[in-house]
Amino acid sequence: MATHKLITLPEAVSRFTRDGMQYASGAGLPVGADAIAFGRELLRQARSNLHGIFHCNSQQLNLLAATGAVTRAECGFTGLEGFGFANGLRRAVESGQLALEDYSNLSMALRLLAGALNLPFMPATVNMGSDIAQRSAFAPQGYPASDKIPGITDPFSGRTLGALSPLKPDLAAIHVTLADVQGNAIMLGTEWSRFELSRAAQKVVLIADHIVDTGCMRQFPNLVRIPGIIVEAVVWWPYAAWPQASPGVHDIDETHMKLMNQWLGSEEGTARYLEQFVHRYRTLDEYLDMIGPDVIEKISHGPTSFLLDPYRPWIQPRSVVEALPSESPAPRSAA
């Protein structure tokens, strides 16, 4: 039976998120394809006290930290690469509003893999000896920290390793380039840690640039790294990664990247950002108008556009996607 999991972005947020949850973003991080539109919708629905699992910071975490919606976070990298420090996150950490637990980019991936495999811990040869292992923002008392990455002994060689705790976030909102209505998905560009995350999370919602016919998945099954059987819902929301990039689909919007990060650097700027770029739209058309047709035109013909060519025959036009009946199957589990 062909299950049909397409729902709207507001419905996905209202159905699958709640205050205080452990919320993970799945993306090509830090300035690549992240479903930043999902974060905007979290704010539109006034979610709070979130515990963010972000392999790396992105403009989504920058925004959620600046507004105070995320109060705890675990990350490997917390900058914006070429765009500098993440000013909203930085402000939240320095003021103590956000407790940020530091890991590294490999240790976050290993923790997700441990969660995916349901292992009690993952042995690691990284982070040991550094303050990542010895300082804890979640358990600040005591140096060196005893419970963050405790040392263990390799039973075979006797060597000391670190034990990384597993991650099993309540929800992963994962950006994908292509999804069918059953939740089978193809990602273009680096997967980063979306494979492990999709298996580690209790629930997975996909945010796709394009909805494709399932024939696409049957043509390229090796490339379908997230199969529909572990996906609760699929959201079609083009330019969900804006102002970041989605390889094959659109480039980074450099002007907005800088504006956003500058505004999030102050309380007043953050309030202005919420008013102008979070609460200003209600529909997809209004969202696209907010980005602006000239910007969309400019970012939509980048050097990676050719990556999408093999899949184009299966991409469903907007009229077809919008004519698809709203999701109807019996839910696999209660929300």
Add this chain to the structure above:
Amino acid sequence: MSASVEPAPAPYTRQEMMAIAAGREIHDGELAIFGVGLSMLAGYFAQAHHAPNVRAMTEGGVYGSTPLGGLPWGIECNRISANAVSFTSALDALGCMVASGRCDVGLIGAAQVDKFGNVNTTGIWGHDMGDTYTPPKTRLTGAGGANDIASGAKRFVIMVGHEKKRFVNKVDYISSPGYLEGGQARERYGFVGGGPSAIVTTLGILRPHPHTREFELSGWFAYTSVEEVRAHTGWDLKLAAHAQQLAEPSVSELSALRRVDQTGMLRKATAQ
């Protein structure tokens, strides 16, 4: 160095000198991992100039690509994704390629570095934290993949602007381990990788003493002096055996670097 037989180069910036000197640390055929920004420019400069067969990757698992249209905004952005031969994941690049011990060399940046090559990119506290963790006065970017490179790569090179506030006796926070407290300290933790082989700065190159692992001045650039380097270093910087002035960029080095640095990021940079 080829510089001795070529004519004097056109004027160059200190950032360009640092990128070229760091690129000289990368050898042909090596498996190499570059971070974003300066270290990527230095790495791709090496590939464009003297290491055409360097096997480069980014920590997101982008293989076989060269930057297109200027310096990539990130290790996964479109400018580094337009001519790749393989896209995988962080687990693959930082795990299977680096933590495994396979990676020959990594290039990383630093906000602070100390005399044992420990790197801080996490925050500035400005005081000893003591036994209780407190938020930093200034939050930086965190370790990212640099901790993994510092733990697992056979060797790594640190690139950092040479300022006294950055070259400290002891970093506020060890984001990425150098030689920790010096000597054999790294061996307590069973790291796969060997530690930092050089600190390349805007003024020269520091290398670790073979036994104490304290970084010493190994060479300085033509536009500076031992005295100036020492004045900008927060510990009593020793002179390494055979320390010397280093070759200026050759014409071919500079033109290779500028082909990679299409947008002129290193030329816009001010002194330091």
